[in-house]
Amino acid sequence: MVAAILLGPLAACGVSQGTDASPVVYATDGTFEGVAQPNLAEGGAFLGIPFAMPPVAELRWQPPKLISAANAIVMAKSYAPACVQGDYTTAWYADLIEAFGGDPLVAATPAGESEDCLYLNVWSPDLAPDKPAPVMVWIHGGSYKGGWSYEPNYVGEKLSAQQGVVVVSIAYRLGPFGYLGPDADTAGTPVNFGLMDQITALEWVQRNIAAFGGDPDNVTIFGESAGAASVGTLLTMPETAHLYGRAISESGGFEFLYRPNRAEAAAAFGDLTKKLEADGTSPFGATARQILDASNTVLANYDFGPVVDGDLVPEQPALTLEAGHINPADLIIGTNRDEWLMYLDPDTISTDLADWKTNHPAAAELVDGLSEKYGEASALDWAETAEFMRCPGLRLASVMSQQDKSVYVYEFNRARSGAMDVGLGSYHGAEIPYVFDTHDNWLPTDTADHNITAFMTSAWARFARTGSPNIRTDTVWPDYGKTGIVLKIDQERDTGKPEGASLCASMFPSDSAGSE
Template sequence: MITSTTVDTRHGAVRGAVAGGVLTFKGIPYAAPPVGPNRFRPPQPVEPWAGIRDATNFGPTAPKAPYTPPLNALIHEVDIPGDDYLNLNVYTPDTSARLPVMVWIHGGAFVNGSGSAYEATAFARDGVVAVTINYRLGADGFLYHPGNANRGLLDQIAALEWVRDNIAVFGGDPDQVTVFGESAGAMSVGALLTMPKASGLFQRAILQSGALHHAISPASAELVKARLAAKLGTDDFAAVPVSELVVAQQQLRAEVSANPDPAMWGEVATTMIPFSPVIDGDTIPGGYFNSDVDILVGSNADEFRLYLVPTGLMDHVTDELLIANARRFGLDPDQVRSVYQGTPGEKLAQLMTDLHFRVPAIRLAETAKTAYMYEFAWQAGTFGGKLGACHAAEIPFVFDVLEDNPFEALLGTDLPQHLADSMHAAWVSFATNGNPGWFKYDTGNRSTMRFDFTSEVVLDPRPAERALWEGIR
């Protein structure tokens, strides 16, 4: 019985593992370690190695602090120390084939997460070469310096270039690449669609709970940098120990949430993500959009409940707080009260879901030449049924990992396998032939596949809520 296999990449040979008909190669470097003189530089080339590199275990992950409670107990994380963390993992059923490729970009608000937290075996099982990547996070990846922006996105481009140059020896077709991601990963995909340097590196894109909405201006990025420097007592960020810097990053995000003052944070007062892509005029020039890429985009019905229900905050939202947030985002408070349903907390959850996730997805679908829209609506039974279809709830269904679900603490154990079957199959179908199995989205029908215990196509779901946001960024 074969338990390992070796493949020759452009930088050297790697030995992977074989199990259940799937070949896995883990921790393969796609760029040099981003430490020392490389720390705040764009990704640098990998040094070739002699002999056979072991690729049977995950490599290091980007430095990060834990999620803040209670999310630290609900969201699966993987932390592996080491400098060589610009690496990726490949899952393939056949190194001699020429199969469609899917490249996963993880989420985590650009300060958390890793590609190693996602088990992509089911994609390989179903005829796709799957790749999961790590990239620089927080200040190392996204702190703005004029002429040196978006290093985390440039890491992602370097990983996609590695795929272009090497994936054929793993059985993948470099001309049939789908890049997909969730949350900050989806926002990354949205940013890649606006980056000329990414042109030609992927032909299809899937954006789960994130789109083009969270990129910020250099002016806002400078405000974030100044606040971080004040917190650390220095603007020599390279001299700050990584362990201290990652904690300061999380504290900064908490400060934004506690006091979202535009005078202090600029656009980050709305996006709530201090370390995010910057429209710098170079790596992201502004005004460019790659309309040749086919898009599958969507959101979850109750995204923002992840941040309001486990914390207990949703039950304490007042009508005054709801009104204040409506005005902060330019909405008519009376319309918000009448259009959204439920308690003030439930209305605020839906308002914030629309602001951060649903409306950006709709606007991206309206921009793209070819787009398919979905909504994930299955309701988790945890937290007394209040959690709903919250942020990240679709991930175990997309990856078809219900038997060994890394989101069990969040979603529980009673998850419908038939929903995973249909959702996972739609993602594979889109990556394989460009069609997930329903009608394209356009402003005439607004065709949306609603994934639920019983899934169906819905035309223009919740038009009154969508209309609230017309003319508002």
């Protein structure tokens, strides 16, 4: 494992300093020596903490196994390798940097890649507070096949220090390692390993976070893209209800569209096996790199992510949502204005738009109106964003409101300087640096961006602390369930009915959520 584990006696639960003034925490699962940071003078950063045994060798394609480390000292001073993924996310950053006129060679890369990747990171403002701090657990995105817990935009130091919250970021197995497995078509055989990893990390938080100054009874799960979809999936699972009380979904919603079933997952694993055997190896004999390369070849179009296995995910999440069977939790949920714009192929926009209208005839007239007013690219962007994120997100907001929980919906409309000129707009993932206050040097950032950051970091943390992003009774952000109003975040904040609500109503006529 990357985090060094030194065998030694475990002192009573508490806090002390290491020989180099590093913070040391005595927790249920072990003694953790972290890194002192000026912004976290009473706390510290604890990086690369193992929360499960390495899923390698005979533990490949097995549920995560707990580590027996109660009598160990863990040197939590450096990040662990990312889960095996290739250059999927690094290439995404490189393209974004180049679009903004920067050098793509400075794109973020993880501290290596490995199957041994089940680690988490903790940033604490105070290890011995008078009152335990709210806990915010970040689940990274990356289409379930890329990303890592400590991408530059996910570093929790500033959010923790400025807002007085404990920030945790977690890893989970990706792609064929996280959402496929042998005998997937056999009832009872595990297949959702990435989802199991997330649950195991949240269970670690429950056992240990009090020793880091956090409140295990006040946990908010939050994430973006596949991380947000993971949040939504966890909300449909009764067995996870005790692990959190609040949730934030940034650019999710597609978890409530069709998910692969056991038969489809088994067929995908069969294709992977055939490719590996053709290459002279086998699923358990191959290296992680061989498995990834084979997957990229024969499963390039497979929809990785949670599988409807009849066990952990008993039915299509959309059916669970429709029945209202979700864990009650205070909720922030939202999308960015131009989620899909950066993914459109300029050479096929017209044909893609025509295909979309053919598949959604009830919405065709509305999309034609958008096309005439804003152009085909914007119309297709709006249509795809509505289908995959905005509309299912509004549905989740409506159902959660019926659970007598506070629900706040946002639309992130800020386009950085020059972003519209290069076809990005308020792109997918654009809101994350504002939440963590982690604006990359290559991102054009001005006073307006800093002002938005101040609002979003404080609103997210207030929500984690109280269940409301508002200051006392000074309501800036109306409760969606009570008003049907959303917050539109830009250089100036505004409120109003959700954009595209009519488009949602036309695509999903049985769902009146957010209809105008």
